[in-house]
Amino acid sequence: MPELPEVEAARRAIEEHCVGKKIKRSIVADDDKVIDAGGLSPSDFQASLTGKTIVAACRKGKNMWLVLDSPPFPSFQFGMAGAIYIKGVAVTKYRRSMVNDTDEWPSKYSKVFIELDDGLEFSFTDKRRFAKVRLLEDPESVPPISELGPDALTEPMQVDEFVESMSKKKIAIKALLLDQSYLAGIGNWIADEVLYQARIHPLQIASSLSKEQTETLHRCIKEVVQLAVEVDADCTHFPVEWLFHFRWGKKAGKVNGKKIDFITVGGRTSAFVPELQKLTGKQLAKAPSKPRKKSNKNSDDEEEDSGEDKHAKKKGRNTELQAKRKPKTSDGNKDDGQAKETVKMTKTKQIKVKETSKKRVKASHEDDNEDAEDSPKKRAKTTKNKHEKVTETSKKVKTSQTNLQQKRKAKK
Secondary structure, eight states, rough: OOOOHHHHHHHHHHHHHTTTOEEEEEEEEOTTTTEETTTHHHHHHHHHHHTTTTTEEEEEEEEEEEEESSOEEEEEOOOOTOOOTTOOOBBOOTTTTOOOOTSSSSSSTTTEEEEETTOOOEEEOOOSSSOOOEEEEOGGGSTTTOOOBBBTTTTTTOOHHHHHTTTTOBBBBHHHHOOOTBBBBHHHHHHHHHHHHHEEEETTTGGGSHHHHHHHHHHHHHHHHHHHHHHTOOGGOOTTTTTGGGOGGGOOEEEETTEEOOOOOEEEEEEEEETTTTTOOOSSSSOSSSOOOOSSOOOOOOOOHHHHHHHHHHHHHHHHHHHHHSOTTTTSSOHHHHHHHHHHHHHHHHHHHHHHHHHHHHHHHHHHHHHHHHHHHHHHHHHHHHHHHHHHHHHHHHHHHHHHHHHHHOOO
């Protein structure tokens, strides 16, 4: 999915081919899940772009916006599958862009289409509809961009500042790296990559890292981000030993001969190598006793929906901000999903107990009824048996008396 390198590649393509040109025509999709125009209709959005000149293309974190010769300016939050396409120009694709060169133009998934005065055309597409397109007077002064932390490429923390900051963060390191208010632009694959290269377990508490580990992580973030940007996010040019090439699909695999496992950290599927990335010291974030079940799916799309993008899907809000508001999972507390599951299980148990109790009461009543119906018959039968026994005894007594009388007569 688009992270800092992918969005930077799109920004550079716009800067190279579109800056200085006038917008001749624009088409904005009637899709209020993606288009957030502040109450403007698609036609009004189009009118606000048409006739203006593109002055610059800017980016911070995973957000890009176009500076026009007058406000408002269109901004693009790429979400899970947002992508920039320029007709006739090769722009780096990534795993979830999902639009092929052979598809119709503009794509049916296009959310904003722009034709420039020299005939060049470009569009912002999003098949999965997690992206957000906004029309803003000053994109940097309002959320989501105003609430982002320093950009991992253009505003990197100094190593001493990074070490000091980490020492105060009692949260799983993977979750911290995904927090866009802490460091903007790092997403799931970059976080997995830098932790793998730094040999740090994704559940390791940030404050428990040694100075040496923190400095190594700082170096890995810088190297991974810069290299990915230098090759325009074209993964075919990533080093062959990177975890990136083996982390997709949640399938059991190996990198450099060592097994990859998957766990969930901060609501995201996390790939790591247990042999190299070990939890050390007393942890507030407990590792699951077992790795997540491996899926037969060919990608981790559904897992990516959990976490910040899942919240964006449900609430239609900024994905980066949602990452901050997620329940803490690193201190061993249950998150909302776990709590709901516990409540659900408790209710299920209560229902089963009630049903069992009802069955027992019903069975008891049925037994009582049967006893009540059968009792007169039983009493009559008992009385009859007693009467027969008395009659038989009486006969025996009479026979005995007769025999005695006969014996006495014989003696006389």
